[in-house]
Amino acid sequence: MVEFNGTSSSKALSHSKATPFGCGCFFVFFFGIFFLIGSFGTILVGSDLVLPYLQALSWTENPCTITQSQVAQNGQLNFEYEYTYLGKQYTQTQYDAYESTIKSADERREIVNENPVGKKTVCFVNSNSPDEAILSRHFNPISLFALIPMFFAAIGLIGMIAGPILTRKFSNKIAEAQKDAAFQTSSPLAASLTSQSRDWQEPGVTSGPQELKSDDHPKRNFIICLLFSMFWCGIVSIFVFETIGEWVQGNQPWMQTLFMTPFVAIGLGGLGGSVYLFLKIFNPVPKLVVSERAIPLGETIRMKWIFDGQVSSIRKMTIHLVGTEWVQYRRGTSTYTDTDDFYTEELIEITDPMQMEIGEIQVTIPADTMHSFYASSNRIQWKLQVKGDIARWPDVDQSFGITVLPKSLNR
Known part of the structure; x- marks a missing residue:
């Protein structure tokens, strides 16, 4: 079964429908999640x-008197003070601005010791709500804990800005290096000169039998996915526990x-993906x-395969020869x-496990298609x-x- 789209080996395929999943969009999406959750x-x-x-820094300082100050048998802090503001008397039990935080036993005892009943001191009153x-x-x-999500928001913002820029620069450097090392047909003259020699080999590609x-x-992949999932779930868990606490x-x-x-x-999906990759x-x-790893168009090589491990679980094994065009381009910014x-x-389809473990076939590269090519954007x-x-396992x-x-x- 052969599927070939295109009639000329020199025809570019970059007019196919593009998906906006380029390096810029990907990093904006990926780090945007960090920025959003941070x-x-x-x-x-x-x-x-x-x-x-x-x-509380802008609240008004006002005289007050401690009326209750003790630690109950259950460890709860019973604290109260009275104050008069604009001629009206008020009673308050809040010690500081961190009412939602849980104070340790030592902190509660220290508050009681420093503020005995009858002590005249000052409190700070909200003038808009006395x-x-x-x-x-x-x-x-404990306020410094707010820096943790702020840190991830900063990572997200930096990644959204710097990620696409650095990736484009890195991709261009890689492409230039590949262009210098690979066979280039940027001009008809270069193509005609290099095509006349059957002994020509791509630099860096050794000749003769070799394992691919x-x-x-x-x-x-498993380690990367697992580390990302643990990192992600560690961040999200902070807010999950906060949400659960609200419900409780x-x-x-x-x-x-x-x-x-x-x-x-996303976190559960990452953990599920980690399990999938672990099984794989x-x-x-x-x-x-x-x-031969480097094959001219229209010529044939021998290919031998061997499986390391049990193949009895494989229901069907196939080997395909695939040619892919990769295109990168800009649209606006x-x-x-x-x-x-x-x-x-x-090339082959096998359903008999006895034939899957080891075998050999011939692979012919079609003559009327495009050879390997490397450029900065194609x-x-x-x-x-x-x-x-x-069945019921990663393929x-x-x-x-x-x-x-x-x-x-010169064939």
């Missing part, structure tokens, strides 16, 4: 730990719950050996990346793709890159 966390934590303290007052306007280091390297790295106290934070739902879903580590691993499989050929890449269908899916040379004129 900003929400800053507002959430700051409203409890920072805002009350800042508001029934609000605090006895202490000290700064509590897979583009898939299950262990690395009898409040109904529906907006907060709805806002947190997609972030919790135990899949049988295909290894490919070819008689955004960078877009598009890929298109312009050539797909099924690439033609060829690969051998091995797939194995496994085998690994790709092995090969180099397709221009057609030789």
Whole structure:
């Protein structure tokens, strides 16, 4: 079964429909999530730990008298003071601006010792609402916890700005390096000169039989996904516990719950993906050996495969020859990346496990297609793709890159 789109080997395929998942859009989306959740966390934590303290700094100093000061048998702080403001008497029990924070036993005892019953001191009254007052306007280091979500918001903002810029620069450097090392057909003269030699090889590609390297790295992918999931869930858990606490106290934070739902879903999805990638580590691993890694258009090589591991679980194994065009372009201020499989050929399909473990076939590169090509914004890449269908388990899916040379004129 062969599927070939295009009639000319020199025809570019960059007019296919693009998806706006270029490096710029991806980083804006990815770091935008960090910025969004960090900003929400800053507002959430700051409203409890920072805002009350800042508001109390402008409150009016006013005389008051301690009327109750003791630590009950259950450890609860019973604290009360009276004050008169604008001719009206008030009673207040709040000690400082951090009413929502839980004070330790030592802190409660210290408050009682420093403020015995009958002590005349000063409190700080909210002039806009005189029934609000605090006895202490000290700064509590617990307010620094607000810097944690602020830090992630800053990471998100920096990533949204710097990510696309750095990625474009890095991509251009890689492309230039590949362009210097790879065969280029930027002019008809260069193409005609290099095509006349059958002995021409791409620099960096050794000749003769060799084992191909897979583009898939299950262990690395698992570690990256797991670290990201743990990092993500660690951040989100701070706000999840805050939301749960609101429900436990009898409040109904529906907006907060709805806002947190997609972030919790992302964390659970990441953990699920980590489990999937962990199971994939135990899949049988295909290894490919070819008689030549660099193949001119229209020529044939031998390819041998062998599986490392049990293949009895594989229901169907296929090997495809795939040609892909990679295009990167700008539209306005955004960078877009598009890929298109312009050539797909099924080389073999096996359902008998006895034949899957080891085998050999011939691979012929079609003569009327495009050879490997590398430029800053356009690439033609060829690969051998091995797939194995496994019931109720992650499938085998690994790709092995090969180099397709221009057609030789001295055949």
